[in-house]
Amino acid sequence: MRSILNYIKDIVLGVWSLLKGMKVTGSYFFRPSTIVTQKYPNNRKELVMFERFKGEVVMPHNEKNEHKCTGCGICEINCPNGTIEVISKTIITEDGKKKRAIDKHIYRLGMCTFCALCVKTCPTKALAFSQEFEHAVFNRAKLTKISNKPGSQIMKGVQ
Amino acid sequence: MPFDIRDFTSLTQWIDAGLRNALSPFWSVVIEMLIVGVLILVFYAIIGLFLVYAERKVCALMQNRLGPNRVGPFGMFQTIADLMKLLFVELVSIKNADKFLFNLAPFIVIIASFMAIAAIPFAKGLHAIDLNIGVFYVIAVSAMGVVGILLAGWSSNNKYSLIGAIRSGAQIVSYELSVGLSLITIVILAGSMQLSEIVIAQADGWFVFKGHISAFIAFVIFLISSTAETNRGPFDLAEAESELTAGYHTEYSGIKFAFFFLAEYMNMFIVASIAATVFLGGWMPLHVGHWDGFNNVMDFIPPFIWYFVKTFFVIFLMMWFKWTFPRLRIDQLLTLEWKYLLPINLVNVLIMAFLVLMGWHF
Numbered sequence: 454m455r456s457i458l459n460y461i462k463d464i465v466l467g468v469w470s471l472l473k474g475m476k477v478t479g480s481y482f483f484r485p486s487t488i489v490t491q492k493y494p495n496n497r498k499e500l501v502m503f504e505r506f507k508g509e510v511v512m513p514h515n516e517k518n519e520h521k522c523t524g525c526g527i528c529e530i531n532c533p534n535g536t537i538e539v540i541s542k543t544i545i546t547e548d549g550k551k552k553r554a555i556d557k558h559i560y561r562l563g564m565c566t567f568c569a570l571c572v573k574t575c576p577t578k579a580l581a582f583s584q585e586f587e588h589a590v591f592n593r594a595k596l597t598k599i600s601n602k603p604g605s606q607i608m609k610g611v612q
Numbered sequence: 613m614p615f616d617i618r619d620f621t622s623l624t625q626w627i628d629a630g631l632r633n634a635l636s637p638f639w640s641v642v643i644e645m646l647i648v649g650v651l652i653l654v655f656y657a658i659i660g661l662f663l664v665y666a667e668r669k670v671c672a673l674m675q676n677r678l679g680p681n682r683v684g685p686f687g688m689f690q691t692i693a694d695l696m697k698l699l700f701v702e703l704v705s706i707k708n709a710d711k712f713l714f715n716l717a718p719f720i721v722i723i724a725s726f727m728a729i730a731a732i733p734f735a736k737g738l739h740a741i742d743l744n745i746g747v748f749y750v751i752a753v754s755a756m757g758v759v760g761i762l763l764a765g766w767s768s769n770n771k772y773s774l775i776g777a778i779r780s781g782a783q784i785v786s787y788e789l790s791v792g793l794s795l796i797t798i799v800i801l802a803g804s805m806q807l808s809e810i811v812i813a814q815a816d817g818w819f820v821f822k823g824h825i826s827a828f829i830a831f832v833i834f835l836i837s838s839t840a841e842t843n844r845g846p847f848d849l850a851e852a853e854s855e856l857t858a859g860y861h862t863e864y865s866g867i868k869f870a871f872f873f874l875a876e877y878m879n880m881f882i883v884a885s886i887a888a889t890v891f892l893g894g895w896m897p898l899h900v901g902h903w904d905g906f907n908n909v910m911d912f913i914p915p916f917i918w919y920f921v922k923t924f925f926v927i928f929l930m931m932w933f934k935w936t937f938p939r940l941r942i943d944q945l946l947t948l949e950w951k952y953l954l955p956i957n958l959v960n961v962l963i964m965a966f967l968v969l970m971g972w973h974f
Contacts, residue, residue: 464952471937478674478936490678 502584521579524555528571563596621737701866713767718871720760746807776859790837811894818893845934888922
């Protein structure tokens with residue numbers, strides 16, 4: 454008798470769990486608002502990538518064309534692929550002291566694995582990830598970028 | 613030219629009479645057969661293309677995706693583009709394959725579904741052949757497709773194909789029983805095997821309502837076992853993309869592959885239309901007791917629209933299964949059939965016979 458009861462219970466529970474599954478997919482079917490796919494090339498204008506997206510490494514500049522990079526080279530040492538190369542120069546500050554500053558911060562996008570070690574280890578938080586992801590170019594040389602803008606200076610008070 | 617959207621009998625008789633006036637009886641029969649053949653062929657192609665599109669769209673929506681949306685409005689022409697591609701694909705000839713059987717197999721599969729479609733009543737008078745053993749004929753003919761699948765698996769000289777085909781054979785042999793028994797439940801209730809009579813018997817209520825719980829159980833069992841019979845998910849062990857590459861049609865390319873693909877979707881359509889005809893009243897509109905106003909409104913909708921609405925409802929249910937449930941293992945598949953569906957079905961047939969004997973149905 455018990456085995457028959459178990460048999461029936463088995464069927465009822467099985468059908469119940471199947472119906473539960475069908476409820477989930479059915480609710481997705483009848484609510485097109487749950488669709489997560491984006492029509493990418495059509496929505497380029499309004500497409501906003503999320504904040505933590507790792508597009509490419511950039512050096513943010515403020516409106517006075519100043520950045521925070523001291524040219525210490527920690528990012529270059531930490532980079533596993535040799536993506537970053539810091540070329541520094543010596544400048545003389547207003548009070549007559551010699552100081553190291555960057556001449557060029559070279560970033561080779563083609564070699565970057567977006568591991569974020571440079572961004573994490575930067576002591577002055579001079580590097581960041583941009584949300585730009587359309588990296589395709591026709592010439593490989595275009596993937597080598599200079600992060601600091603021409604004529605930029607280090608921000609005051611950043612040591 | 614007499615044309616009545618509710619009854620095609622006068623139209624077909626008018627065509628028949630016209631042909632017999634103009635030609636000898638032999639040639640008029642030949643031309644009628646040609647007309648029916650071409651009509652079914654066109655219908656077959658359109659329904660096949662539409663079903664592939666519908667499946668992709670339904671599956672996409674159930675998985676929170678968009679599905680085809682590039683070719684034409686809402687991606688409507690995607691399947692046509694796919695078909696064009698398939699037509700231009702090279703037919704690869706397989707080394708050490710049994711050439712004759714390899715080429716024969718897709719035709720057997722597609723002919724089986726063609727023969728089944730002949731017996732389906734689309735509307736009153738729109739019925740290629742009204743056999744007095746219609747239900748039996750459809751079961752018999754649709755089971756023939758497995759011969760093609762087995763031949764395809766055997767002749768490909770490929771272990772994946774062979775495993776897929778053998779699985780499919782085991783599956784169809786077992787699930788054929790459930791399909792037959794669940795239809796027999798309704799045959800007992802209807803007292804006839806003729807599909808047109810089964811439809812007419814449902815004028816005052818569809819069998820799924822008429823036969824109490826027994827008919828409903830038969831309907832559910834028919835849905836499950838016919839899904840298995842058409843080799844669709846969750847019973848798609850014969851294809852099992854993730855295990856057997858593509859099962860029995862791994863080695864096929866181009867139009868021969870398209871034949872298998874089309875036949876699979878048409879089998880789904882045939883099974884759904886049998887379910888609609890036998891359980892949901894075929895082209896009969898929905899009638900509720902003595903609500904005359906409601907019944908008149910329902911009568912206003914043409915029968916073939918009723919037929920298609922019901923068929924696509926069943927097809928939607930089958931797609932719903934496919935995209936919700938995970939694939940069964942072969943032992944689970946056979947357990948489901950022999951330990952659950954078959955005993956329930958046998959008891960169900962007994963209950964239905966008892967109900968009919970006592971006259972306890974509506």
